[in-house]
Amino acid sequence: MRYYRRDLLTLLISLFILSSCKNPSGIGLDNNPGDSFYGILNDTLALHTVTLKDDSARSVFLPEDRTSNIPSINIGQLPFGYFKDDIFGETQANVAFTVLRPDEGDARLPEDAQLDSAVLIFRYGSSFVGDSVSSTYTVQVKPLNEIYGPVSTYYSNKVWDVKDEVIASAQIHKFRLTDSVAVTVKGSTGEDSTVKVSPQMRLRLDNNFVSNLFAHSLDSATLNSDAGFINHIKGFFLTVDKPNLQGIGGLATLGFSETRIDPSTGAINSVSPNGISITYHVKTEDGERDTTLTKMFPIPLPSTSQVSSYMSSNVSRSYSSTIQEQLANTNTNQTTVYAQGMGGLRTRISFPNIDQLKGKKIAINKAQLVIYVDEDHLGTSAGPAPRLTLYRKDIAGKNQPIPDGDSRYMRDPRSQYGLNGIGPKEALGGFYDKTNKRYVFNLTSYIQDVILDKVQNSAIYIAPAWDNVNINGVPFWSDINAPTRVVLKGYNETDAKAKKENRTKLNIYYTELD
Structure with missing residues (x-):
């Protein structure tokens, strides 16, 4: 492992070159504050953000199956x-x-x-x-x-x-x-x-x-x-x-x-x-x-041992022309994206150029996805969802948790969930930060897997989840418990630089290996 030391001149030059880190607009390899090692900011990689219809939400209880590592889906409201x-x-x-x-x-x-x-x-x-x-x-x-x-x-x-x-x-x-x-x-x-x-x-x-x-x-x-x-x-x-x-x-x-x-x-x-x-x-x-x-x-x-429920919700929607236009143009990057609970809408974020990071001898110390609320398009009817969840799809197209926020019975060994009382907020994140008007997700192990080619489909999905942390841990499915919605700033490098505004970004802090 090699460590890089910076003298004053190098530090000043680095600060000038990396000034865009204040408002990074996409994927970036950034230095970990307080560490004596650092990487080179790669600001040529882009994110792709788009609004999609979500899967219908299960409306009745699903019991846990520990043999197949299928978690229970609890319906609390x-x-x-x-x-x-x-x-x-x-x-x-x-x-x-x-x-x-x-x-x-x-x-x-x-x-x-x-x-x-x-x-x-x-x-x-x-x-x-x-x-x-x-x-x-x-x-x-x-x-x-x-x-x-x-x-x-x-x-x-x-x-x-x-x-x-x-x-x-x-x-x-x-x-x-x-x-x-x-x-x-x-x-x-x-x-x-x-x-x-x-x-x-x-x-x-x-x-x-x-x-x-x-x-x-x-x-x-x-x-x-x-x-x-x-x-x-x-x-x-x-x-x-x-x-x-x-x-x-x-x-x-x-x-x-x-x-x-x-x-x-x-x-x-x-x-x-x-x-x-x-x-x-x-x-x-x-x-x-x-x-x-x-x-x-x-x-x-609802039964706690079998599928048994005596009440359930059905949800119907008539989307606005804005949402309909989004859903009709999912092949283009959308700079404003939408998410709605109860099996409504989800945001997909993909990394089209992440292959550029593969093959590099680096160890990911920390990776965080930061997503900002788009207040200009939020409207006045409702505020941002108190909580969002994040998950991926496997090669069969089934929803799966990412390792950082795995709350199943047989968890990924790298998951922090449940260790020393660590809950969903600390393990994965996704709770609304009212001060900074954003959501932050911890993706360290997941991004390392993507770079090491352990994950073939690197896209991730974001949707509202109930902010009651005692229900469902970290859900990786459409949540009927959450009637909430949110409008988010998608990826737009040009706007981010011209307006000096915060937009969806992925911050990666790493160590370069020999």
């Missing part, structure tokens, strides 16, 4: 709503779901039951994109005309067969993701009480529809078996009535349960799933007074 984005265009996310019969007792209503109310309950998730102040939504529930299969695999591009009948409709002025809700609870003696519950959407279902759906006259043997119940119920469809939307709208997220944690011990006290809560009253045996009762038809939590 699902997108819902309608959003008129001034840059991306229109996006609608609906939720299809079904309920399960109660754990105990007859699924049917008693013969003499008089229905008081039937309320559909959905807990909110943690993410929102759009107008949180002035938009008003008409939210509707309709029956499915096909059976929702709890063990079926659904993706974001699933088109559901939905009946025209509206069995619930309500105007929502704001998706209140952080506001608790006051709920009136009827006691068994008819006395009402008010309790506060976690942030949730509550929709009153049509009493006649519910009474007929769970009528006592239905066959007991059929309705009280899991398969018979699901075949009878089929499922439901939660949607926003687009013609009655006021404002630009937004995309909220729906969670799967309410979890109450003891603040003193951190223990989980109870987990309450979503579902349909039916309140009704019947005569007591002596016939003198009514008794108020409740049946809960839950939307069960």
Whole structure:
């Protein structure tokens, strides 16, 4: 190994020659600050940036397969709503779901039951994109005309067969993701009480529809078996009535349960799933007074051992002319690029001239991909995604993690993920830096593999991911959990130099070997 020492004159000359390092516009071999060795800046290499349609996003849980080293795909929240984005265009996310019969007792209503109310309950998730102040939504529930299969695999591009009948409709002025809700609870003696519950959407279902759906006259043997119940119920469809939307709208997220944690011990006290809560009253045996009762038809939590989910999202889009033009011209380098979660859009970055680095006797000390938000084209509808993920494709075209951010059970030995508590942010990066308006990814091992010809297809892909670091580690797939989007500065060497602006770049720090 050879080390190079710089005297004052050499240092001044180097600083003059490398002045473009302040705003490098592409791949560069740069000196590692603080090291006594350095490389020669190679500013002749270019990046190629382009916007592509992403793969559809898996909308139900996938269990881990350690034998095949396939990680679990966890779904912690699902997108819902309608959003008129001034840059991306229109996006609608609906939720299809079904309920399960109660754990105990007859699924049917008693013969003499008089229905008081039937309320559909959905807990909110943690993410929102759009107008949180002035938009008003008409939210509707309709029956499915096909059976929702709890063990079926659904993706974001699933088109559901939905009946025209509206069995619930309500105007929502704001998706209140952080506001608790006051709920009136009827006691068994008819006395009402008010309790506060976690942030949730509550929709009153049509009493006649519910009474007929769970009528006592239905066959007991059929309705009280899991398969018979699901075949009878089929499922439901939660949607926003687009013609009655006021404002630009937004995309909220729906969670799967309410979890109450003891603040003193951190223990989980109870987990309450979503579902349909039916309140009704019947005569007591002596016939003198009514008794108020409740049946809960839950939307069960996703299984942790098999594909089993009772709710999923489907997402449809009508892209703006700007996005359509991008997607129609993917062979040219695009100086502004776009990424959208939920299986929408991703940015591909490739290195067409990286072969120039192959064969050089160098060891990569650090390689970082730096991507800046394009504020001039970001629009005013939504801010940058809090987090982006990055992955590659193998020779078979399948998504794969890069070694630096591998969070699978059997990880690349060079991955820092999980070592001494290191998480996604430190291992791979990709979290939004508000101060510098950029995302930084660590690609040291990956770039070394590319230069050593261990990777044949060197292109990488970038898309939004949920910023909840406890979910999915470092995903290398389309993330249904993230309704977010971002506009990025692609590669443009001319603009970077003329405007002295920061653009997408790859910084490489290396040691020259003998």
